[in-house]
Ligand code: UDP
């Protein structure tokens with residue numbers, strides 16, 4: 116990294132542009148909610164004193180959201196949009212948005228389905244003004260199905276227990292960040308992104324703000340169970356070496372059991388002249404150790420795969436076009 120970059124990213128530096136706010140919102144097939152979203156954003160930003168840019172990331176929608184977004188940003192200069200070349204997923208869409216934020220601007224990250232109420236910006240800003248670089252939303256009450264609630268509850272606590280950084284529980288990507296935090300996020304090139312974890316890793320001064328998370332205003336969730344698992348996996352493997360340590364420990368336990376079993380067999384043979392019966396025991400042990408072997412291979416494979424993905428060093432996403440100030444800019 117160049118020295119000038121290092122200096123401009125260094126902690127303690129005053130942000131150049133304190134009066135600027137960018138609201139970053141990824142959208143994927145949000146046709147139903149989009150008009151409502153714009154309405155709520157309009158009434159929120161008209162009361163803000165700083166200069167505001169709303170930055171949509173159109174993540175390859177197929178339901179007409181793309182056209183709605185395009186109309187909006189061509190018509191209203193407070194709104195900009197990045198159009199990705201296809202669906203890249205929430206975390207990468209968010210990454211594309213953060214990369215395009217103007218230097219010095221504070222950044223408010225929202226979901227497009229109004230589960231993160233834009234009106235909370237004032238509460239977030241006053242909290243930030245107490246001297247924080249990141250204020251993240253903490254879900255006090257969650258409206259979701261019973262199973263999802265339990266799954267979320269267990270997951271956040273499990274990941275907090277085993278990860279190498281202090282991940283806050285019950286908080287997602289909904290947050291307000293100073294530019295210097297965004298600048299650090301933009302320096303991170305990993306392709307499998309768990310942004311809430313990366314944000315925590317960065318440090319500076321961070322705090323949570325409780326809010327009630329409503330149901331999505333319209334449309335359906337874009338996170339299927341399998342996508343949720345993928346995200347959970349990223350959180351687990353990218354922020355912890357516990358899985359590998361656990362497998363090593365399991366290996367040690369299996370070895371201890373087999374040594375104990377073997378000594379017992381020898382003892383019986385020498386002192387009681389008894390040959391081992393126990394076909395069942397042998398089969399059980401073989402099956403068990405094969406299982407543990409496979410599990411271990413899986414865990415190691417997961418890390419190898421992640422390294423392989425990183426080694427390819429592909430760009431994280433592809434931008435088709437970028438409209439800012441009503442005009443099309445050239446993508447990177
Ligand atoms: N999203 C996206 N790309 C995707 C999936 C989701 O940009 O591939 C956006 C989506 O439009 C929404 C946000 O990410 O603004 C969160 O998605 P969703 O509300 O479906 O997730 P949930 O709140 O159910 O976890």
Ligand code: MG
Nearest residue numbers: 226228230331
């Ligand atoms: Mg949602």
